Amino acid sequence: MYRTAIFDVDGTLIDSERAVLCSLQKMLNDDYGRYYDLKELHFVLGIPGAAALPRLGIYDIPQASEKWNSYMKDFSATVGVFRGMTKVLAYLAYRDVKTGIVTSKTKAExxxxxxxxxxxxxxxxxxxxxxxxxxxxxxxxxxxxxEIANADRQSSIYIGDTEYDLQCARSAGVDFGLALWGSKTPALEASHKFVRPDEILPLFF
Structure with missing residues (x-):
């Protein structure tokens, strides 16, 4: 039984893939004159923008990140919480499970x-x-x-949707749960795989 639930954000708690990729595509095209198909940009999902942009040949990170974030607003209507997730988080919190997030977003983002x-x-x-x-x-x-949650590895699980999340969890000695509702790589090896958010709950109670 787990006592600590750690969540990724994009692709796990909220469906933001289209907004992230389309805003990046728009920035690269409009500001740098470079066109990429959305499939070519999938690698950015799950890592910080400061790590993703140099792989696209963009090195003015603060300026590019600001533009990328500003274009996100153009696609905000495509972002939403995954169905059932709010109830799951509310119930975990109600039952005093330690809950929180590990995200590649900055605090401002x-x-x-x-x-x-x-x-x-x-x-x-x-x-x-x-x-x-x-x-x-x-x-x-x-x-x-x-460290900040005063939680132990054995009773914690990190739930995410990408290989980056999986590798992070494994390297930290924490079990990994794959959020199939947001993952594009369902074949990833994981301690648990969840089709729906409510399938998480039996692991805690």
Whole structure:
């Protein structure tokens, strides 16, 4: 039985894939004159923008990140909480499960892109890209979470949707749960695989 639930954000709590990729595609095309098919940009899902942009040959990170975030607003109507997730988080919090997030978003991005959905009140421990030197797939973000939550590895599970999440969890010695509702790689090896968010609950009670 687990006592700590750690969640990724994009692709796990909220469906933001289209907004993330389309805003990046727009920025690259409009500001840098480079066209990419959306499939070519899938690798950015799950890692910080500061790590993704250099792989696209973009090195003015602060300026590019600001533009990318501004274009996200053009696609905000495509972002939403995955069905059933709010009830799951509310129930976990009600039952005093330690809950929180490990995300590749910066604190500023979390405020603008995630906080408006009203889920923060159920998530008590937060690790953003600003909080660690190394990022997913390195173990540091999950290890930082365990530290601030005073949680142990054996009773914790990290739930995410990408290989970066899987590698981060494994490197930190924490079980990994694959969120199939948001994952594009269902064949990933995981301690648990969930088709729906409510399938998480039996692991805690």
């Amino acid at each position: 979390l405020v603008t892109d995630f906080a408006p959905f009203g889920l923060m009140k159920y998530l008590f421990f937060i690790v953003c890209a600003d909080d660690t030197i190394k990022h997913k797939p390195e173990p540091e973000p999950v290890l930082k979470f365990l």
